Amino acid sequence: MNLLCIGISHHTAPLELRERLWFSDDEIRAAMPKLKEAGFHECVLFSTCNRTELYVVTAEADFRVDFLKKFLIEQKSAQSHVNEENLFSYFASGAAEHLFRVASGIDSMIVGDVQILSQVKSGFNLALATGTAGFFMNKLFQSALHIGKRSRRETHISEGAVSVSYAAVELAQRIFDDLGSKKALVIGAGDTAQLTAKHLLGKGIGKLFITNRTQERAELLAKMSGGTVIPFEHFTERLAEIDIIIASVNADKYILEKTDIERMNKGRHGSALFLIDIGMPRNIDPEAKELDNVFLYDLDSLNGLVHENVEKREAEIPRIREIIGEELAILFQWHSALQASPTIAALTQLLEQIRKEEVEKNIHRFAPQDQELIELVTRRIVNKILHTPIVNLKNGHDESHNDRLTKINIIRKLFGLDARKERSHAG
Amino acid sequence: MEHIIIIDILNIALPLLYFLLVWVYGKAFFADFPWAKELKSKILFGIILIHFVYLLDRTFVFNHPPATTIFEILTLLAFSVAVSYAFIERLSRAKETGYFILNIAFFFQIASSLFIKDLLEVPDVLRNPLFGLHVTSALLGYAAITISAVYGFLYLMLYHEIRASKFGVIYKKLPNLETLERMSFIAITMAFGLLSLAILFGFIWLPKAFDDFSYLDPKLVGTLLIWAMYGTGIIAKKRGGWTGRKVMLLSVFGFVFTIFSMTVVNMLFSKFHNFH
Numbered sequence: 001m002n003l004l005c006i007g008i009s010h011h012t013a014p015l016e017l018r019e020r021l022w023f024s025d026d027e028i029r030a031a032m033p034k035l036k037e038a039g040f041h042e043c044v045l046f047s048t049c050n051r052t053e054l055y056v057v058t059a060e061a062d063f064r065v066d067f068l069k070k071f072l073i074e075q076k077s078a079q080s081h082v083n084e085e086n087l088f089s090y091f092a093s094g095a096a097e098h099l100f101r102v103a104s105g106i107d108s109m110i111v112g113d114v115q116i117l118s119q120v121k122s123g124f125n126l127a128l129a130t131g132t133a134g135f136f137m138n139k140l141f142q143s144a145l146h147i148g149k150r151s152r153r154e155t156h157i158s159e160g161a162v163s164v165s166y167a168a169v170e171l172a173q174r175i176f177d178d179l180g181s182k183k184a185l186v187i188g189a190g191d192t193a194q195l196t197a198k199h200l201l202g203k204g205i206g207k208l209f210i211t212n213r214t215q216e217r218a219e220l221l222a223k224m225s226g227g228t229v230i231p232f233e234h235f236t237e238r239l240a241e242i243d244i245i246i247a248s249v250n251a252d253k254y255i256l257e258k259t260d261i262e263r264m265n266k267g268r269h270g271s272a273l274f275l276i277d278i279g280m281p282r283n284i285d286p287e288a289k290e291l292d293n294v295f296l297y298d299l300d301s302l303n304g305l306v307h308e309n310v311e312k313r314e315a316e317i318p319r320i321r322e323i324i325g326e327e328l329a330i331l332f333q334w335h336s337a338l339q340a341s342p343t344i345a346a347l348t349q350l351l352e353q354i355r356k357e358e359v360e361k362n363i364h365r366f367a368p369q370d371q372e373l374i375e376l377v378t379r380r381i382v383n384k385i386l387h388t389p390i391v392n393l394k395n396g397h398d399e400s401h402n403d404r405l406t407k408i409n410i411i412r413k414l415f416g417l418d419a420r421k422e423r424s425h426a427g
Numbered sequence: 428m429e430h431i432i433i434i435d436i437l438n439i440a441l442p443l444l445y446f447l448l449v450w451v452y453g454k455a456f457f458a459d460f461p462w463a464k465e466l467k468s469k470i471l472f473g474i475i476l477i478h479f480v481y482l483l484d485r486t487f488v489f490n491h492p493p494a495t496t497i498f499e500i501l502t503l504l505a506f507s508v509a510v511s512y513a514f515i516e517r518l519s520r521a522k523e524t525g526y527f528i529l530n531i532a533f534f535f536q537i538a539s540s541l542f543i544k545d546l547l548e549v550p551d552v553l554r555n556p557l558f559g560l561h562v563t564s565a566l567l568g569y570a571a572i573t574i575s576a577v578y579g580f581l582y583l584m585l586y587h588e589i590r591a592s593k594f595g596v597i598y599k600k601l602p603n604l605e606t607l608e609r610m611s612f613i614a615i616t617m618a619f620g621l622l623s624l625a626i627l628f629g630f631i632w633l634p635k636a637f638d639d640f641s642y643l644d645p646k647l648v649g650t651l652l653i654w655a656m657y658g659t660g661i662i663a664k665k666r667g668g669w670t671g672r673k674v675m676l677l678s679v680f681g682f683v684f685t686i687f688s689m690t691v692v693n694m695l696f697s698k699f700h701n702f703h
Contacts, residue, residue, distance in 0.1 A: 156459075176604075304592060
């Protein structure tokens, strides 16, 4: 398997280097044909915020690793920032295994990241569209996508929030049935508050209000998120209509006292009130937690949830490795069958078996003196039938790599050689 | 004769089927088995059908609705719990709570199957179809009250888990608080409608059936109180917007009061209103 993977990821380089090697779709479209021209049979390149990876299939024993590393760096004119040591490389089965790890989510910065699978798929589709992915890459990436799906279906690798902001939204969903009918207030405009607001919007929150001491920052966040600004001096007047509060401001004392929450609660007829306090020091009086139907969480409790979820995801890694092992075995089996010699052997064996069965079934119809002749004639017929296909399979050196693999694959499928092999294994 | 054999077979099979049902719902809830999630509602529907055939067969073979002894009532209750739950599952589209509800049906059915007798001789008054309608609607109503209380209980469990930042299986698998509350309310509304029917059939049939009928019979008064209590609750929720923990506590207390009314009052004070 002349497969090579070159790349940069969070394992090998910090963000400022990774972003230097980030390829847009247009840049990928421009770069791929150059690799084809350089003699690589097939290539796929994809780029995410945490990784850029290039997969190539080559006919040569020399993988030209240095050439490919230089190629990636030069395409992005990143010579003065990124050097070859920042890039990793995997060969043959190692490269396939690496892709499978990436697609399964266990290689991600956040284990079980759900986005990586669609990013791998987009990269592969882009290679198909540019004509740089062929027969082998098709099988390899289909296997990778299959592993990604199996990992998410058969394990809990992507379950549970693994960031404070998402944990807050996940908690809100354990309380409220329909976030579309709820109103949320974000107090402050810090990073975590912004992210929580973004997640809430992503889950379809009905109405989002934003308030901040610095009005301009509130307006900026409101513009980015589609929320409505409430002046900081007046936000307490609107509390009665709010279901979810995310507080994240720098303040010496609580901005929401227990009495404020009590007042809020009075007109709500027992409706749940969900409060997220991610301020440091805390913004909401922790004693408000004692009030009926009030759900108050601070950084510690949210971090606890996140930590628990991360541990649960990590516990799934051994099972994912098993899945990868199973799929690697299938890939190897498929790949080794694509060589000309095993295909010729399987085809010869199949026709010989058919010949033998038919001769045995009908030999009694012939006179004893003719039986030897029948054996000879049928063997000759089979050999003649096989002659041209075998010659064509053996002399495929002038064909492209892709054409040769496709031809072998068609023969295997037409004669059911793989199904036969599986049956004989099962037997 | 054939019918009695079918009844005997189903009498043994039903607890086993309910055990299977609870097991499948348990596998779906605790172990996340995809096949269990896929099959559980279908198995529930199948068992409800089998149970219905069993009840129908008993009614025709013994020529009276299966509500004349405590053990006949228990199998009818098991059936009522399963049917009410199936309705709520269909209406709310939340399928995660079946394990908790259907355990009740399983225990009712096992108690019934162990001790139920094939009664051919019962008072004529208990062969009246109105008696069947009265008892069936009442039992379905009480089953719905029980289910509402289970949802109330699950709500309170989840409420405390979330507030205490305990993120275990209850947190992960149960529907959210608002859904549990909605499911409880659907059950209460069903219970109120069914109890209204039971009271209506009772008022038509009871005075004709019993010479010593009295409007002051404690069981009758108790049932009316339960009916009025749940009716008030429904109005308060709809008109007054009552919601949250206290409402769910009331649902659980309502169930406790109902049990008290139906057991203690019935056993100690009721006169004519005992059918067995």
